[in-house]
Amino acid sequence: MASLGLVSDPDFPSHIAGSLGGDLPGLLDEQFDEESEWSVDVVRDPVAAGRSSGKEILDATERQRKLHGWDYAVAVTDLPLRKSGHPVLADIGSEHERVGVISLPSLGGLQPQRRARQLLISVLGELNGSERTDSGLQSGTTELLGPIRREGADSEAIAVRYRSTRRRGKLRLLSGMVRSNTPWRLVLGMSGALAAALGTSIFMLTSSTIWQMADMLGPWRRGVVLVVSVTVMTGWLIITHSLWEKPRYTADREQRMLYNSSTILTIMIGVGCLYVVLFAFNLAASLFLIDPELLSSTLGGTAGISNYLGLTWLVTSMGVTAGALGSGLEDDATVRRAAYGYREAQRRANQQQAEQRDQDG
Template identity: 80%
Template sequence: MASLGLVSDPDFPSHVADSLAESLPRYLTERLDEAEWSIELVSDPVAAGRSSGKEILDATERQRRLHGWDYAVGVTDLPLRQEKRPVLADIGQEHERVGVISLPALGGFQPQRRARQLLASVLAELTGNDDRTDNGLYSPPTEVLAPIRRERASSDSIAVRYRSTRRRGRARLLSGMVRSNTPWRLVLGMSGALAAALATSVFGLTSSTVWQIADMLGPFRRGLLVVLAVALMATWLIVTHKLWEKPRYTADREQRMLYNSSTALTIVTGVGCLYVVLFAANLAGSLFLIDPELLSSSLGGSIGIGNYLGLALAATSMGVAAGALGSGLEDDATVRRAAYGYREAQRRANQQQTEQREQTGYPDQAGVRQQTEQQDQNGSREGTEQDSDTER
């Protein structure tokens, strides 16, 4: 029996690794020479602080030796790129029994299925099985949307690399970065914004003036109202909480564009989810609370479902606009946790800490280095303690 360790970043990669652990044993048995596989999971916050494929491979190798696994694969949501091309996986040269897969490069749809296919190819490399055509990784749709290429890496630390093409792969990478941020969590992650949105929506549903304004709006202006409300809250969140990536932190212009594009899409998607949920609640509330005769007497005409839809849309737009102001009551850390996954939230927090240190004066470098090493050691101990509960 061969043992495999999956060393994942916390948050979304851990969920993917947990799904893989359930389906992998049988999947690998059908495609690789080993008769049986045992899978163990480790969520490593220290590895989540690394910023390159080589560093993640080193951290994964340390976990492999610590647990005595035959093979180990890191599962990360770090968007890896090489020569401006998205990297799906790296197989170690210096560490011959470890590899790493980058979830964002797999795209935003069906990440578990694609991660399983890619992991089977990575394990085929690690075990010396050359059959890489049987797992669906090179399917015709993939070749059309974002072709995957296997190549020998010109590096002392990486033996084999799986990468995508630059242009088509970049679109898939961007969608994967948004998926890793799980934007729908934005709905419940900011209690202040949600409370302001709900309170304002209730006011809109009970105001006869809002009823009349909603009835006068045509389809075009209603659609424009929705776009403006979502754009207002998204822009407010990005600007107020300093979510825009600055050139000083990411010198690579294309990488910076990816970070900023993923932030904008994540926030817009999250606010869109908030709008849909709030609209459904307002529509249900208006149908339940507002009698058709009362609405008819206020609007002066026959009442249909279209009137209730327009009313719910107007109240929702008011609520989302108020939610933008309510989000100003949230601290930056709360917004980062709601808008990003663990790794990206930590990276943004480190940037903010750097700015704060610059404003107050740098501590001595030895103190900074000692503090960083202590945090890494604490994170490693915490990750090891958590591993005992998640191993399987």
Template identity: 60%
Template sequence: MVRLGLISDPDFPEEIAQYLARVLPDQLPEQLNDDREWSVEVLRDPVAAGRRSGGEILRAAREQSLHREWDYAICVTDLPLRFDNHPVLADVGVEACVGLMSLPALGGVQPYRRARQVVIQILDEILGATEESRELPTQQRRRGLHSLLTEVLGPIRREVPNREEIGVRYRATRKRGRLRLLSGMVRSNTPWRLVFGMSGALAASLAISAFGLTSSTVWQIGDALGAWRRGVIVLGVLALMCTWLILSHKLWDKRNQTVDREQAVLYNVSTAATLGVGVSCLYLSLLVFNIIAALLLIEPELLASKLGHPVGFAHYLGLAWASATMGVAAGALGSGLENDATVRQAAYGYREAQRRRIEQEREKQREQQESGGG
């Protein structure tokens, strides 16, 4: 029995690791041309917290692997790793039988499928450095970079760093890799959960939207404005709510001892994009709710009498737009009453600091136990 350990950060990386634990035992023998039986275990442990390089994370993964008596260990993290301004997809410690996968570098599309492909490639690299693997025909064992990763993830590079702890590294190209990295960071933030987490903003938005549906003044405003003016107002309201969330909950990261300038930019851009997606989901939800409510509650004759002309679906859409826009504007004020922890989950810097504190507390406990035992 071959034991593979997946050491995952909390939240989205843990979801990926649990998925891999379900599918890999049946797929690894075929994918790696290895007839041994595999078992996959998941350990939730923020080993990447406070560590800025792949080598440091691989050493921590090696310690866990030895402690758990695993044959191989792979760290699954949502920490965006970079080397020489290039996003890093994976680092492989072939001699130590450990690997590291950075989920954001995989992009925001099909993260489960891509993560499975990368883990298989990491194991293929490790097996390629063992005497047992060398006994297998090369054409049977190795799937190769181009057949496995390049076709899935686009332009990436396989490197062999001149370092003891990192035997192989996979990195993305600079321009396309950065765009994929940002999309992956937004995906890791799970922005759609932000809508349901902000109960105060959601309640305020629904209340004001309901009021707008009963106001003939709101009906007339929605009917009078043209499409381009509606679009500008929507963008302004969404920007207002995102800005208010960032300022009121102090989500903007600054360069410090643990975060360099480029990483701070990545954190801030991904936070703004996450909030933008989350607030947009809130707006679209309100819009759909208002359209259905308006069609059910407001008779065409009543709406036509207030607007002074015959009405159709487009006029109901204008009414729903006006009510939803008012609701989101009110939700921006209601978001200031939210629990900081609820909103800050959308910020990479906050989650990283939170995990770093957990790791530091564990280090202190270990030191106290060792000093007490001594």
């Protein structure tokens, strides 16, 4: 009987670890012939809070392993780990021989659960030295988009490291950071921005001047209006909610750039989701409220679906621009969850409070 503990950071890592926890026992029984049965426990703990290296996380994971009496322990974190400019997928301990750490962002933004499972099997194989079947980690697609290299680490604390190449690995790392931010959840929390965008759109749909303006604008001008509206709302959210990571908060320049890049992309995707939802609502509203004969008489010709689409495109873009003003009324915590640095600061504060309570108790 072998026991494994998955120690996960809150939020996205906790979701991944929880999903893996139910599948792993049977899968590990098949992968490792030496152990008859496996038990898997999942513990939610900000193990990476306030830490910046694999060694520090491994030390914290070893303490959790001893506390719970597990045979093996693996930390699952969304902290982007790097070494000499290379994104790190996993570190396996040397000083602590039965612990490892997996960095989810380095796995990329697509199929994180499947890739985390494959990487975890490889890490466990390193920890117990068992013969195992191919985990599928080194696929042809992976080799093309972001090759993974196994190497002996140049540190007494790290025995084996899985890392990706510098350039392609950073692109995958950035996509993984954006995935960890779950940008689509941003839309659900921005009720003020959505209300302002909806109100503005409905008002403009009733204006014959807007109908004529939409008919006169060509596709490229509508495209410019779209880009401007998304850019304005993205910039407004970042500025008004102080999402930009500054040097005094993160001294590591490269990590600061990763944080800011992932925040920009997350906000842009979130605003893009808002645009799609608003576009669908406005199209349905325009088809229901605006009679084709009335639209034809206003435009001086036969109105078709292209006229409705052009009108919806314009009013949605203007509605999103107005939604930027409404976004200033949002709760800071709702929007700041899209910023890596903010979430890390929150975890660090929660961890310090928990440690203080333990000391007081």
